[in-house]
Amino acid sequence: MSETAFAGGRAAARGRRRTLRRVREAPIYVLLWACAALSIFTTFGIVAVLFEETANFLGEVSPVEFLTGTEWTPLFTDRHFGVLPLLNATLLMAAVAMLFAVPMGLLAAIFLSEYAHPRLRAVVKPVLEILAGIPTVVYGYFALQFISPEIVRTAFGQNTPIFNALSASLAMAIMVLPLVSSLSEDALRAVPQSLREGAYGLGATKFEVATRVVFPGALSGIIAAVILAGSRAVGETMIVTIAAGNQPNLSWNPLEGMQAMSAYIVQVSLGDTPRGTIEYSTIFAVGLLLFLMTLILNIGAQVLLSRFREEYE
């Protein structure tokens, strides 16, 4: 056998080994891809499950009655399926929570990003983020046992019902506060240092730099943070179930008890509702509405975030 033929044989063997290795690894790639693609199936699963039962529901109740009715009494003998009391309660409680959480969160973000010494920030930021890791059932307890008797009743009189929307909103505000502050702080810190230095060079004070240069520069990231926090508040369940009372109540007064959409789903789930009944499909119809609301908010936030990233990269 000549030298070249021998070398050629070796190269061919190497080539075969390489092909073999690639063939043997193919299943691994497929498996890894399947893990990533599972998320798509989860989404399909959620959409399919919600739509299927909602279709059953809308077979018996007209969509007009569902979306515009002002009475929600699916568990009574005199049944009404108007979702507005639940929708109103969800939006009202989320809005009141945001009324407190947004200004506080933004001020805290400005403090941490523009004023605090790095060493102080390294301590304060994780401490604030502990708030986001506390289970919501604990906030429910806090709302019912502390906020409602000690804060809300002290401020608005002892005749205020112990289960009221405001207590739930305040607990929710504490819960989403770190979400607003952490995400906005990231946005503020992403504003290039050169913009701050330029403003200082023109004689601006620290306050003017923070509020007129850095804050507007980070605005799309900040709005995204606020939207994400709002979406969390809309979908929040245990706080409103525990502290807001469980009576459907179409009212604008946060001192009254009311039932949010998520709280209704929990209430029905706690009882044993057999599949195929209209009560069973109502929780999916309400769930679909809740899902669509949070989906719109989340997509809005992501569009804003991707635009924000483009601005400074």
Next chain:
Amino acid sequence: MTLSEALAASGARAVMRRATGRLFLAVCATATAAGIVALGVLLLTVASDGLGRLSWEFIDSYPSRFADRAGIKSALMGTIWVMAFTALFAIPVGIGAAIYLEEFAPRNWLTKVIETNINNLAGVPSIIYGLLGLALFVRAMELGRSVLAGGLTLALLVLPIIIVAAREGLRAVPPSIREAALGLGATRWQTVRFQVLPPAMPAMMTGIVLSLSRAIGETAPLIVMGALTFVAFVPTGPESAFTVLPIQIYNWISRPQTEFHATAAAGILVLLAVLLTMNALAVGLRMYFERTRKW
């Protein structure tokens, strides 16, 4: 206006501007402090309500109609069982998805769809996962209201968070290590398996432990999926009925008798202790990671 008047006016303006700045700083610092104070008050309230009820008997007893005899054993064991199945399912799938997206995914529309989708799933309210678990695992797959169905429901819930955490761990491994392995003739899988995964593992596990600790506190999805609220036994297997810590706490909170509120607070202390343990584990892993890192 004379020169001296103009100077005085601008001096006054400067004083005003500085005062505004100081006031603003005070407001910002107050807002930050308020968040920390809220955390302190919350922990103090729970501790002062619950410490008196906390004892070994409380941890080692089953729930009871009598508040002073009620314990948390079945819920604690239920949480451990459910989390075991969640971890068993979510960790391998989460790491697999992270490896695919970080190391192998081509830059095309399908990858983009998957990534956007994972971001969206992370924002879906947890109660919706409960509806999915109820219809898919409990009814369609006929797993019943079991530990296994609960574990799978929570696994789907934490999967997006685990994927994000695992990707961050992989990203911390410098590209030069991959290039060196590929340059020596390793295949892409060999590179990932033998060069990227080992150093990325501790950081990935840190993120994963934190993601799992989120699942421990979840109440709503398991209630909706159909977990029981009063369980006087420890789960015996995957088909067993169960309850978990937060559901047991919710059950005690929602009772009209006030004696049960101290029991609920004691339950919260146990839940927070479990979470603290998980977080300490994550911090420990991170410290280990930083000590053994080679670059």
